[in-house]
Amino acid sequence: AQTVTQSQPEMSVQEAETVTLSCTYDTSESDYYLFWYKQPPSRQMILVIRQEAYKQQNATENRFSVNFQKAAKSFSLKISDSQLGDAAMYFCAYNHQGGSEKLVFGKGTKLTVNP
Amino acid sequence: EAQVTQNPRYLITVTGKKLTVTCSQNMNHEYMSWYRQDPGLGLRQIYYSMNVEVTDKGDVPEGYKVSRKEKRNFPLILESPSPNQTSLYFCASKVLAGGREQYFGPGTRLTVT
Numbered sequence: 001a002q003t004v005t006q007s008q009p010e011m012s013v014q015e016a017e018t019v020t021l022s023c024t025y026d027t028s029e030s031d032y033y034l035f036w037y038k039q040p041p042s043r044q045m046i047l048v049i050r051q052e053a054y055k056q057q058n059a060t061e062n063r064f065s066v067n068f069q070k071a072a073k074s075f076s077l078k079i080s081d082s083q084l085g086d087a088a089m090y091f092c093a094y095n096h097q098g099g100s101e102k103l104v105f106g107k108g109t110k111l112t113v114n115p
Numbered sequence: 116e117a118q119v120t121q122n123p124r125y126l127i128t129v130t131g132k133k134l135t136v137t138c139s140q141n142m143n144h145e146y147m148s149w150y151r152q153d154p155g156l157g158l159r160q161i162y163y164s165m166n167v168e169v170t171d172k173g174d175v176p177e178g179y180k181v182s183r184k185e186k187r188n189f190p191l192i193l194e195s196p197s198p199n200q201t202s203l204y205f206c207a208s209k210v211l212a213g214g215r216e217q218y219f220g221p222g223t224r225l226t227v228t
Binding site: 004 | 173209
């Protein structure tokens with residue numbers, strides 16, 4: 001079964017600085033998708049960024065980018081120019097293809113942004 | 116506005132009293148799913164549905180039921196709730212095409228005493 005590991009339960013960053021959140025996963029599949037979701041205090045799950053495993057190019061969305069290392073099964077999220085509104089729980093998720101199509105989530109990293 | 120809605124948002128109930136959490140999406144998505152979120156465990160899938168009248172168990176289905184009689188609705192039923200079902204519940208939907216993002220509802224905070 002696929003597993004997703006986020007080794008940093010909590011992280012903090014100064015406003016305007018850059019922070020990287022780590023995620024590793026375990027799978028025997030070759031074709032899959034990876035996501036980062038943000039959960040602010042409102043509890044809403046918000047998609048931050050998505051990566052297709054067959055693409056070598058790392059995905060970027062404005063201040064958010066990923067470092068996808070397929071061989072190492074690593075999928076880290078970099079947040080540049082951190083803003084107070086970035087403070088939230090961040091979840092890394094693996095998309096199981098076929099069958100249940102479920103998202104397998106890591107346990108999350110709580111990001112604090114200090115002014 | 117494209118969205119997934121859930122009701123109620125908060126619910127406190129007692130052990131054994133049947134309850135239903137409703138979920139509705141207006142994006143014509145084929146796929147719908149229920150997750151529960153517990154501290155330190157992330158989100159885990161309870162049930163999912165690939166289309167109308169097609170449902171199947173996820174990783175933690177015990178104590179839950181679902182139905183999919185219409186494409187837009189996917190209610191979660193707890194026939195006899197127990198305290199270990201106290202949790203934050205999310206409904207999600209997506210198109211079936213591979214790798215598309217799941218859109219989440221706002222969550223339902225359930226407390227069973």
